[in-house]
Amino acid sequence: SRAATTIAKPLSPRLLTLRDGNAEMRWEAMASQGFTVPTDRFFVRNHTRSPLLDVDTWRLRLFGTGLRGAPSRNDAVEFDYGDLRAMPAEETAVLLECAGNGRRFFASQQTHPTPGAPWGLGAVGVARWRGVRLSTVLRHAGLTDDAVDVQPEGLDPDFVTGGVNLGRVRRPIPIAKALDDVLLAYEMNGETLPVDHGFPVRVVVPGWIGVASIKWVGPIEVSATPLSSAWNTRFYRMFGPGHPVDGRLVTTPVVKSAFELPWDVRVPSGEQLMIAGRSWSGNGPIRAVDISTDDGVTWQPADLHPDDEGGVWQRWTTLWRPPRPGRFTVRARATDVTGTSQPGRARPNALGYLFDGVVRHPVTVY
Ligand code: MTE
Ligand code: MO
Numbered sequence: 001s002r003a004a005t006t007i008a009k010p011l012s013p014r015l016l017t018l019r020d021g022n023a024e025m026r027w028e029a030m031a032s033q034g035f036t037v038p039t040d041r042f043f044v045r046n047h048t049r050s051p052l053l054d055v056d057t058w059r060l061r062l063f064g065t066g067l068r069g070a071p072s073r074n075d076a077v078e079f080d081y082g083d084l085r086a087m088p089a090e091e092t093a094v095l096l097e098c099a100g101n102g103r104r105f106f107a108s109q110q111t112h113p114t115p116g117a118p119w120g121l122g123a124v125g126v127a128r129w130r131g132v133r134l135s136t137v138l139r140h141a142g143l144t145d146d147a148v149d150v151q152p153e154g155l156d157p158d159f160v161t162g163g164v165n166l167g168r169v170r171r172p173i174p175i176a177k178a179l180d181d182v183l184l185a186y187e188m189n190g191e192t193l194p195v196d197h198g199f200p201v202r203v204v205v206p207g208w209i210g211v212a213s214i215k216w217v218g219p220i221e222v223s224a225t226p227l228s229s230a231w232n233t234r235f236y237r238m239f240g241p242g243h244p245v246d247g248r249l250v251t252t253p254v255v256k257s258a259f260e261l262p263w264d265v266r267v268p269s270g271e272q273l274m275i276a277g278r279s280w281s282g283n284g285p286i287r288a289v290d291i292s293t294d295d296g297v298t299w300q301p302a303d304l305h306p307d308d309e310g311g312v313w314q315r316w317t318t319l320w321r322p323p324r325p326g327r328f329t330v331r332a333r334a335t336d337v338t339g340t341s342q343p344g345r346a347r348p349n350a351l352g353y354l355f356d357g358v359v360r361h362p363v364t365v366y
Pocket of ligand 2: 045097100211
């Protein structure tokens with residue numbers, strides 16, 4: 001088939017690489033772009049590395065106590081790539097964001113360095129994902145009324161940390177969410193899913209943090225009893241002083257904003273500039289964005305792009321005439337539909353998740 005000829009492409013030079021094959025979107029490269037992030041600029045977050053899977057032998061394998069007649073891995077119900085392509089398809093714009101997006105600011109703008117990939121604000125993106133609803137596949141596989149959790153597993157190498165093999169990247173999705181809007185996607189922005197984003201098929205969980213959207217999905221366990229993995233017990237919980245001992249589970253992204261400007265950009269004084277950016281929140285649409293160009297002393301509302309009112313993310317612009325040469329910070333503070341605004345400082349947690357603080361973006365005026 002056409003998809004079988006897909007080969008792994010190297011990471012795009014339009015991405016900023018971190019360690020371990022992780023790469024973040026360059027926000028300044030979004031300034032001339034539309035609503036979605038072009039695929040070659042979309043961030044990549046891997047626990048190990050992207051596997052190159054053969055679409056002809058690839059199978060989705062559903063099993064577990066929540067299915068009729070497929071209690072264990074050995075009697076899994078199988079679907080091949082063509083089976084999925086033949087089911088009713090849908091396409092939707094979904095924002096993916098790593099729970100650790102903005103982590104570096106816990107250290108660089110606050111006093112709370114945390115371990116983990118030192119993302120700026122570029123571990124986020126919106127793409128159009130096309131695929132089949134997970135609910136459709138679950139029903140074909142013989143879903144029972146007893147099912148409580150659905151746990152997709154990636155076919156990338158096992159994740160080993162501190163000498164312990166934690167197995168395949170996997171994380172349970174409660175049945176209500178699994179039956180709601182979750183997709184098994186095989187296209188991204190109108191093209192075959194690229195290797196780095198989960199070829200041949202990935203899970204896309206709208207409105208949830210990125211780790212829920214398992215790439216290179218193979219097995220899917222459907223269970224009548226709750227499931228767990230390191231990815232909802234050890235990681236992706238808010239640990240540390242001021243948090244519950246067993247941590248609060250991290251499920252949805254927080255409210256954030258980013259300027260479509262290079263970090264420490266140089267701009268001339270006395271000229272009117274149009275500055276653009278975007279804000280988003282896991283709670284729903286953004287209602288207002290306030291901008292400060294004088295180190296947080298005064299704030300004025302940004303102009304919200306009228307096409308983006310439905311949510312996903314919100315583009316905005318503001319005008320600024322830098323008054324004199326010097327070093328400034330520009331700041332954006334978004335408020336979402338629930339009235340939640342970005343705080344001046346994010347609440348620290350041991351693993352550096354959910355940074356929602358107002359970022360002080362440095363600008364040098366000459
Ligand atoms: N799925 C598998 N199989 N392995 C992974 O390492 N990383 C997760 C998720 N799905 C991961 C995975 C994390 S932490 C994030 S943030 C998103 O994929 C990133 O998706 P992207 O690389 O397409 O941007
Ligand atoms: Mo992530």
